Amino acid sequence: QVQLVESGGGVVQPGASLRLSCAASGFAFPGYAMHWVRRAPGKGLEWVALIWYDGSKTYYTDSVTGRFIISRDNSKSTLYLQMNSLRVEDTAVYYCARDLHSRFCDYWGQGTLVTVSS
Amino acid sequence: EIVLTQSPATLSLSPGEGATLSCRASQNIGIYLAWYQQKPGQAPRLLIYDASNRATGIPARFSGGGSGTDFTLTISSLEPEDFAVYYCQQRSNWPLTFGGGTKVAIK
Numbered sequence: 001q002v003q004l005v006e007s008g009g010g011v012v013q014p015g016a017s018l019r020l021s022c023a024a025s026g027f028a029f030p031g032y033a034m035h036w037v038r039r040a041p042g043k044g045l046e047w048v049a050l051i052w053y054d055g056s057k058t059y060y061t062d063s064v065t066g067r068f069i070i071s072r073d074n075s076k077s078t079l080y081l082q083m084n085s086l087r088v089e090d091t092a093v094y095y096c097a098r099d100l101h102s103r104f105c106d107y108w109g110q111g112t113l114v115t116v117s118s
Numbered sequence: 119e120i121v122l123t124q125s126p127a128t129l130s131l132s133p134g135e136g137a138t139l140s141c142r143a144s145q146n147i148g149i150y151l152a153w154y155q156q157k158p159g160q161a162p163r164l165l166i167y168d169a170s171n172r173a174t175g176i177p178a179r180f181s182g183g184g185s186g187t188d189f190t191l192t193i194s195s196l197e198p199e200d201f202a203v204y205y206c207q208q209r210s211n212w213p214l215t216f217g218g219g220t221k222v223a224i225k
């Protein structure tokens with residue numbers, strides 16, 4: 001069965017960096033694009049980034065462009081999100097999700113909490 | 119950026135009743151809309167994609183419709199497990215965007 005397990009969340013100060021990981025299993029990871037989506041406390045879902053199946057293309061929401069980098073290691077079936085210059089408003093549960101070959105997300109992990117606070 | 123506006127913000131209904139949720143796009147997105155369900159402490163779950171296609175394993179009581187700028191998610195008869203928050207998402211333009219959500223609450 002498809003499994004996505006996020007890790008790397010924690011509490012950091014504004015301006016700090018953090019790298020999230022998402023370990024995938026149960027499917028042919030190199031054949032799928034992957035997303036990061038977040039949900040801030042008390043708010044709705046916000047799409048963050050997508051990476052092509054081979055890593056050749058990446059897309060970001062405007063608020064993280066230039067600060068976050070999505071990447072993947074297909075040999076390890078792992079997705080990453082490097083988050084730099086973190087802001088208080090980046091506080092959220094971060095989910096990784098598999099792409100349904102359509103820019104919709106068909107399988108999701110349980111999420112990892114990132115808290116940015118001074 | 120395409121803005122998705124969901125209404126109502128909260129829908130208070132009883133089990134067995136029908137529910138109709140709305141999602142309006144700020145510009146034409148064709149049929150490129152999905153619906154997700156999220157329960158507290160759980161990951162979102164894909165229900166409908168490309169406006170009207172049920173995802174794998176989704177019960178027939180969930181149906182989606184619409185095109186262009188106006189979309190609906192209909193739950194024909196609410197089961198206890200359907201009380202949750204529902205989000206729409208568009209894939210027509212970058213960046214991908216979600217609506218603000220509709221909470222279906224028990225009356």
